[in-house]
Amino acid sequence: MERVPILKIGDILLVSIQLDMSDQTAVQLQEDLAERIVATGCHGVIIDITALDIVDSFVGRMLSTIASISKVLDAETVVVGMRPAVAITLVELGLSLNGIRTALNVERGMELIAAAHADELDYQLDDDPDAETATP
Amino acid sequence: MALSTEESGRFAALLSGQDERVTTRWTEIVTSSLRGRLSQAELRRQVQDLHRAIVSTGEQGIIELSADSAAELRAALSELSRGRARQGFSATETTVSIFALKDVLAELVQESGGPNALQDYVAFSKLVDEMGLFTFESFVRTRESLIADQAEQLLELSTPVVKLWEGVVAVPLVGTLDSARAQVVMERLLQTLVDTSSPYAIIDITGVPAVDTQVAQHILKTVVAARLMGADCIISGIRPQIAQTIVALGIEFGDIATKASLADALRHVLRLNGVETARRQPRRDA
Amino acid sequence: MTAGIDLGQPQAQSVRSDEDVVRVRQLVRAVAVASKLSLVDQTKVVTAASELARNTLVYGGGGSVEVTVVENGRRKGVQIVFADSGPGIADLDLAMTDGYTSGGGLGLGLSGSRRLVDEFQIETSVETGTRITVTKWSR
Ligand SMILES: Nc1ncnc2c1ncn2[C@@H]1O[C@H](COP(=O)(O)OP(=O)(O)OP(=O)(O)O)[C@@H](O)[C@H]1O
Numbered sequence: 208m209e210r211v212p213i214l215k216i217g218d219i220l221l222v223s224i225q226l227d228m229s230d231q232t233a234v235q236l237q238e239d240l241a242e243r244i245v246a247t248g249c250h251g252v253i254i255d256i257t258a259l260d261i262v263d264s265f266v267g268r269m270l271s272t273i274a275s276i277s278k279v280l281d282a283e284t285v286v287v288g289m290r291p292a293v294a295i296t297l298v299e300l301g302l303s304l305n306g307i308r309t310a311l312n313v314e315r316g317m318e319l320i321a322a323a324h325a326d327e328l329d330y331q332l333d334d335d336p337d338a339e340t341a342t343p
Numbered sequence: 344m345a346l347s348t349e350e351s352g353r354f355a356a357l358l359s360g361q362d363e364r365v366t367t368r369w370t371e372i373v374t375s376s377l378r379g380r381l382s383q384a385e386l387r388r389q390v391q392d393l394h395r396a397i398v399s400t401g402e403q404g405i406i407e408l409s410a411d412s413a414a415e416l417r418a419a420l421s422e423l424s425r426g427r428a429r430q431g432f433s434a435t436e437t438t439v440s441i442f443a444l445k446d447v448l449a450e451l452v453q454e455s456g457g458p459n460a461l462q463d464y465v466a467f468s469k470l471v472d473e474m475g476l477f478t479f480e481s482f483v484r485t486r487e488s489l490i491a492d493q494a495e496q497l498l499e500l501s502t503p504v505v506k507l508w509e510g511v512v513a514v515p516l517v518g519t520l521d522s523a524r525a526q527v528v529m530e531r532l533l534q535t536l537v538d539t540s541s542p543y544a545i546i547d548i549t550g551v552p553a554v555d556t557q558v559a560q561h562i563l564k565t566v567v568a569a570r571l572m573g574a575d576c577i578i579s580g581i582r583p584q585i586a587q588t589i590v591a592l593g594i595e596f597g598d599i600a601t602k603a604s605l606a607d608a609l610r611h612v613l614r615l616n617g618v619e620t621a622r623r624q625p626r627r628d629a
Numbered sequence: 630m631t632a633g634i635d636l637g638q639p640q641a642q643s644v645r646s647d648e649d650v651v652r653v654r655q656l657v658r659a660v661a662v663a664s665k666l667s668l669v670d671q672t673k674v675v676t677a678a679s680e681l682a683r684n685t686l687v688y689g690g691g692g693s694v695e696v697t698v699v700e701n702g703r704r705k706g707v708q709i710v711f712a713d714s715g716p717g718i719a720d721l722d723l724a725m726t727d728g729y730t731s732g733g734g735l736g737l738g739l740s741g742s743r744r745l746v747d748e749f750q751i752e753t754s755v756e757t758g759t760r761i762t763v764t765k766w767s768r
């Protein structure tokens with residue numbers, strides 16, 4: 208069985224799904240990701256599905272589950288890069304991907320996570336050095 | 344409908360025995376029917392292609408237009424009709440090029456005489472009729488697909504998706520929105536969101552006289568699809584009658600943002616993004 | 630991968646594992662492209678095939694899928710038959726309802742894939758299992 212790689216970039220875990228996943232691969236990814244969130248203490252997960260030419264109910268459910276699990280583990284999940292044809296099909300299928308945050312691409316996804324994180328930092332009175340200066 | 348083996352043999356022999364004469368005469372008749380809209384040389388080449396295809400089919404035995412052995416003949420006929428359809432000739436002008444062969448055959452059969460002359464002529468004519476019908480059919484098919492292509496192009500032309508601002512695209516819909524057009528527009532809108540990396544889309548329906556349930560559903564589905572992709576839609580320019588239809592049809596617009604005009608919609612988006620717009624007019628809020 | 634496909638013939642794929650479900654998707658995609666379906670229509674029919682093939686595997690205990698290019702006049706289309714000899718579907722109306730699942734699913738596979746295709750036909754019985762035929766036409 209193939210496995211989807213998980214990259215750590217700064218405070219974010221980036222999962223770029225490049226293959227037509229079997230159901231087992233999808234379930235494995237769900238488990239791997241939960242472990243990595245705990246192990247790294249990351250507060251953001253970006254799942255890039257630009258390469259996926261379909262999302263069916265199984266993958267849709269996996270995305271929802273990942274979002275819920277990461278929320279429990281104090282990480283924000285954003286699904287990015289859904290193609291128009293995939294989105295149109297999901298609407299027709301009746302899958303609403305409840306509770307999942309989405310963005311057009313990885314950059315926009317990072318912005319969302321940064322904004323969510325910044326909101327939280329507002330409550331800490333010391334200023335965080337990498338909140339603004341992380342991007343060169 | 345097929346010619347028997349003997350008939351096929353005689354048919355092929357008749358045409359190949361005097362091939363120069365057949366093609367010349369055939370070309371003459373066709374040329375006069377098209378009144379110079381195709382060059383003599385071009386027509387001659389087409390007639391020769393057909394002639395060759397008929398003879399080589401006849402040499403294989405039975406001539407049956409629908410048989411595998413007639414594939415070359417069918418291809419030659421389709422090619423002729425496709426070309427003519429593209430060049431804008433009518434169906435009659437196209438099929439006449441095939442029927443002209445009958446005149447040639449009449450002359451040849453008459454000259455050769457023989458005991459089977461009349462019978463042969465009837466059989467040959469039937470085959471030519473079949474070839475003519477086949478040509479007509481493929482002519483019509485080509486025209487239909489040309490028309491479908493043009494309709495599609497028109498559809499694309501009539502649905503501009505424009506980038507209004509950094510991160511904001513808009514589709515100003517004008518005219519009657521049928522289901523097919525609504526679908527095309529919506530697909531283009533979603534693709535533009537991706538291409539321009541814009542998280543906001545404004546669907547302006549000021550120029551739409553009426554919406555039915557299907558069209559309203561298309562718009563709604565697009566809004567939901569855009570959300571799945573990570574973009575927000577605002578609908579602007581909903582006219583009073585359309586608002587009434589939407590309510591009467593029981594269509595739920597739910598939490599979709601609606602604004603009176605395109606300008607209001609743009610202002611709304613910019614405000615969401617923290618861009619302060621200068622307020623030159625007094626506030627119009629109720 | 631799609632080069633060796635003879636589209637004049639029905640293409641068969643057995644469904645015994647979830648890797649086979651992936652193969653069904655790829656096969657349907659290849660045939661949908663060859664039938665000149667638009668990108669959105671390709672996506673819809675492949676998604677429907679993924680749902681139905683998974684049902685064949687999970688509830689039907691495995692079975693087979695057959696994909697054919699069909700033609701009606703000017704239009705081409707993709708026809709897919711999903712067949713299993715599993716337990717059948719006792720209450721079809723219930724199974725076709727959005728949200729009904731006897732497993733842990735979302736209950737959208739059957740009802741949703743019906744919306745994604747143009748023709749949807751289902752025969753099911755305890756004795757013979759389930760056979761679903763769907764068709765998607767090019768526009
Ligand atoms: N091939 C089949 N054989 C037997 N029962 C089936 C078959 N396909 C579907 N069913 C029954 O119909 C129900 C509904 O199927 P459907 O695909 O709509 O939902 P699901 O598979 O439970 O969830 P989802 O597909 O959304 O993950 C199933 O739970 C199952 O009970």
Ligand SMILES: [Mg+2]
Binds near residue numbers: 683734738739
């Ligand atoms: Mg299912």
